Amino acid sequence: MVETLYQLAIDSKHDTEAVEKVLKAFKPKIKKTLQQTSFQNRDDLEQELQLKLVNIIKMYDIEEIDGFWGFYEKENDRINGCKQSLNRNEVRK
Secondary structure, three states, X not given: OOOOHHHHHHHOOOOHHHHHHHHXXXXXXXXXXXXXXXXXXXXXXXXXXHHHHHHHHHHOOHHHOOOHXXXXXXXXXXXXXXXXXXXXXXXXX
């Protein structure tokens, strides 16, 4: 069974194996990114990046993430608020 990153993020709250799978999924990206650093710093930096990733996984709250339409409504409200602010400033001139 193929597990999605979304499902692993949910499972990682109570399952250390899910955290390990997320780390494994990000390992190629971490290794590629480490090529930009000096060789002698790579091991330490890799450990720091993995630790940071674990902290982010544990803090990540799936329930607080908006779906597409929730995001659309928030962004639309933000844009309309900016337009209203601009219109008020034009009236004052």
